[in-house]
């Protein structure tokens with residue numbers, strides 16, 4: 001009986017060498033979600049796979065579905081877009097790596113969400129075409145959390161309902177346990193922590209939450225604000241995932257001290 005062959009479009013999240021000549025790739029596709037496949041002979045085959053299975057590549061693949069939860073078998077890969085600049089420019093590589101890792105960690109296997117695929121594709125394309133890296137990855141991170149059911153509630157304090165706009169003397173923290181804001185009056189604590197958001201950052205995040213990817217270019221976010229937003233989103237995600245996010249150590253090199261993990265008052 002002939003094997004069934006399927007096709008899908010996908011983005012390469014990760015690849016690892018396996019044995020002497022094979023490679024295992026982790027992919028995200030709009031109709032399959034996250035899944036892994038083995039590319040037999042990928043390290044030898046000049047025709048089928050060479051330079052195609054690198055991180056960030058947008059592919060059209062033909063594969064043989066796995067039986068009994070094993071790895072899918074990759075027959076062929078057609079490279080639609082390599083996004084080469086993301087692998088050669090550190091300023092673009094770091095946010096792209098963070099995005100890949102967040103998709104890897106926040107999504108389940110075979111749990112497709114076309115919004116997540118579109119969001120990742122948008123980010124890689126935007127970085128490749130020269131979008132400002134930090135605001136773009138803030139937008140990505142915020143909307144990924146939304147797609148995964150962890151949208152932070154940033155409009156008002158969850159306890160007294162006061163709005164940051166009308167209470168500029170107060171400071172606000174994102175409560176990682178439920179993703180809502182708490183004002184310093186309700187918490188009785190004005191000390192800054194890794195979850196503290198300045199009024200400016202809060203406003204940018206609120207605006208970004210209401211925007212689509214097509215509108216995002218209108219958002220002019222200063223680098224220091226983008227860094228603060230990223231640091232709080234990273235801290236929130238680390239809390240949700242209960243594990244470290246390895247690519248953060250790269251990204252923090254380009255976002256400066258605010259995200260360098262040396263803050264006090266945690």
Ligand SMILES: [Zn+2]
Pocket residue numbers: 157158159160161162182183184185186187
């Ligand atoms: Zn309050």
